[in-house]
Amino acid sequence: MADLHLIKAGGNLLEDSEIRKKFLTHFALLEGPKILVHGGGKSATTLAAKMGLEVQMVDGRRITDRAMLEIACMTYAGLLNKSIVAELQALDCNAIGLSGADGNAIRAVKRPVKEIDYGFVGDITKINTALFDQFCQSGIVPVCCALTHDGQGQLLNTNADTLAAEISKCLSTKYEVYLTYCFEKPGVLLNIEDSNSLVPTLDRTHFEALKKSNQIVAGMIPKLTNCFDAIEGGVQEVRIGQMELLNQTIPHTKIQL
Amino acid sequence: MADLHLIKAGGNLLEDSEIRKKFLTHFALLEGPKILVHGGGKSATTLAAKMGLEVQMVDGRRITDRAMLEIACMTYAGLLNKSIVAELQALDCNAIGLSGADGNAIRAVKRPVKEIDYGFVGDITKINTALFDQFCQSGIVPVCCALTHDGQGQLLNTNADTLAAEISKCLSTKYEVYLTYCFEKPGVLLNIEDSNSLVPTLDRTHFEALKKSNQIVAGMIPKLTNCFDAIEGGVQEVRIGQMELLNQTIPHTKIQL
Numbered sequence: 001m002a003d004l005h006l007i008k009a010g011g012n013l014l015e016d017s018e019i020r021k022k023f024l025t026h027f028a029l030l031e032g033p034k035i036l037v038h039g040g041g042k043s044a045t046t047l048a049a050k051m052g053l054e055v056q057m058v059d060g061r062r063i064t065d066r067a068m069l070e071i072a073c074m075t076y077a078g079l080l081n082k083s084i085v086a087e088l089q090a091l092d093c094n095a096i097g098l099s100g101a102d103g104n105a106i107r108a109v110k111r112p113v114k115e116i117d118y119g120f121v122g123d124i125t126k127i128n129t130a131l132f133d134q135f136c137q138s139g140i141v142p143v144c145c146a147l148t149h150d151g152q153g154q155l156l157n158t159n160a161d162t163l164a165a166e167i168s169k170c171l172s173t174k175y176e177v178y179l180t181y182c183f184e185k186p187g188v189l190l191n192i193e194d195s196n197s198l199v200p201t202l203d204r205t206h207f208e209a210l211k212k213s214n215q216i217v218a219g220m221i222p223k224l225t226n227c228f229d230a231i232e233g234g235v236q237e238v239r240i241g242q243m244e245l246l247n248q249t250i251p252h253t254k255i256q257l
Numbered sequence: 258m259a260d261l262h263l264i265k266a267g268g269n270l271l272e273d274s275e276i277r278k279k280f281l282t283h284f285a286l287l288e289g290p291k292i293l294v295h296g297g298g299k300s301a302t303t304l305a306a307k308m309g310l311e312v313q314m315v316d317g318r319r320i321t322d323r324a325m326l327e328i329a330c331m332t333y334a335g336l337l338n339k340s341i342v343a344e345l346q347a348l349d350c351n352a353i354g355l356s357g358a359d360g361n362a363i364r365a366v367k368r369p370v371k372e373i374d375y376g377f378v379g380d381i382t383k384i385n386t387a388l389f390d391q392f393c394q395s396g397i398v399p400v401c402c403a404l405t406h407d408g409q410g411q412l413l414n415t416n417a418d419t420l421a422a423e424i425s426k427c428l429s430t431k432y433e434v435y436l437t438y439c440f441e442k443p444g445v446l447l448n449i450e451d452s453n454s455l456v457p458t459l460d461r462t463h464f465e466a467l468k469k470s471n472q473i474v475a476g477m478i479p480k481l482t483n484c485f486d487a488i489e490g491g492v493q494e495v496r497i498g499q500m501e502l503l504n505q506t507i508p509h510t511k512i513q514l
Contacts, residue, residue, distance in 0.1 A: 047331075050308050050309075051307050051308060052307075070336055073335050073336045073339050073340070074304075074331035074332065074335040074336050075331065075335070076335075077334070077335045077336075077338075077339045077354075078330045078331040078332070078333075078334045078335020078336065078338075078339075079327055079330045079331050079334075079335065081334075081335075082330050082334045082335075082356050082358060082359075082404065082412055083330070083412070085356070085358045085359055086356075086358040086406045086410050086411065086412050087410045089358055089361055089406060089408060089410070090408060090409045090410035094360060094361055095358075095359070095360075096355075096359045096360040097354075097356070097358075097359050098353075099339050099342070099343075099354070101339060101342045101343040101346055101352075101354075102339075102342055102352070102353045102354050103351065103352075103353040103397055104346055104351055134395065138391065140360055147339065149343045149346060151346060151347060152347045153343050153344045153346070153347035154343065155339055155340070155343050
């Protein structure tokens with residue numbers, strides 16, 4: 001099986017045009033089939049503020065109402081995705097931007113309402129592996145924003161970390177998938193202020209122990225859950241770290257089976 | 258050569274969700290390879306107004322400054338394109354949304370500044386015929402918004418009528434292309450208020466005469482120029498009319514060589 005790199009870029013790497021250029025240059029240098037999945041960062045919140053809309057929160061969780069879904073479509077699939085694609089083209093990387101609706105790439109169902117109604121949020125049900133494979137075989141590089149569709153005309157907001165893990169798992173039937181979560185930190189830190197507290201390798205037993213002792217910050221828990229989901233789901237390698245990791249050996253966190 | 262339908266949908270057909278649904282149903286019913294090109298209608302102007310931005314005009318011409326280009330990316334490539342794609346998927350039409358940057362589909366150059374600086378407006382230089390052909394052969398239906406790129410990372414606003422004509426011309430080397438410009442009127446009218454004044458067929462001599470006698474309204478002239486450009490460039494058939502034309506024989510304007 002051929003190698004395939006799947007990179008998830010955190011929103012913080014994409015907002016500032018200089019940092020984005022640096023990140024995309026690293027990404028473009030990766031050889032062979034590759035896929036980029038990107039979050040939206042603060043772009044949706046910024047646009048919402050400009051339009052006088054407030055982000056709806058329930059119990060500290062962000063709610064995607066209809067107005068916020070439209071803003072997500074405008075920023076994630078519109079401005080951000082197309083800027084990334086145009087900039088990758090300039091780096092001789094033949095990128096194509098995709099939402100989950102494009103080519104029926106990623107299907108989801110609207111999250112059922114239990115305690116909280118999250119609104120237009122999608123839980124992934126099906127990845128169109130053949131479509132991603134077709135692009136990779138043609139030398140085209142999919143750039144996926146975090147939107148899916150339900151097959152009945154409804155777009156849905158979907159977590160980009162989960163999207164990256166699910167695409168990786170599905171493609172691991174055809175490729176040796178190397179999944180890297182890129183963000184601004186060097187990896188999992190026991191003390192968020194101290195780079196020396198980096199956890200170089202993490203297996204599920206260690207992860208569960210760190211959760212129990214509250215040594216992992218809240219925001220990292222869902223990301224790591226996606227990481228373990230990927231490595232246990234057949235992905236060859238799962239790493240978390242900074243963008244330089246794409247082309248160099250630098251300290252990072254490696255997820256272990 | 259196989260037949261291919263290329264449909265340009267005017268913005269007025271896409272703004273209202275009920276009218277859009279009706280149009281997309283007509284489009285989805287077309288058999289064989291097909292491509293949709295869409296304008297943006299008032300969506301960009303509406304979003305600009307919500308954000309407190311004013312459309313810049315010079316000598317009655319719309320200028321695309323940086324802020325307006327960002328709004329075009331958000332509305333044309335983001336909200337509008339993705340809504341169309343998701344709704345076509347629900348109609349069992351395997352659509353994929355494209356800006357000119359996606360898959361390097363459509364290259365352009367920023368329009369040179371002569372009397373007027375139009376800003377980030379692109380004049381088309383190259384259509385990626387192989388990409389469109391690849392999609393058509395795979396049963397995937399390209400849905401193109403009116404944005405191109407310059408290959409150096411810059412997205413550019415481009416006239417959707419021109420885009421439709423240029424794609425049609427390039428694909429006419431591989432397909433018998435049937436190009437239909439759909440809008441709210443039944444075709445070219447000598448009196449815009451009177452449907453009975455419809456011009457059923459129009460050749461260039463007749464067009465030039467109607468221009469001279471001021472019998473064609475200003476907005477129709479560039480559209481018709483694109484039509485003649487297409488029919489003279491090898492496109493099999495060029496028509497202008499209402500959406501029902503896609504599946505029925507109704508009065509319309511047919512452009513003649």
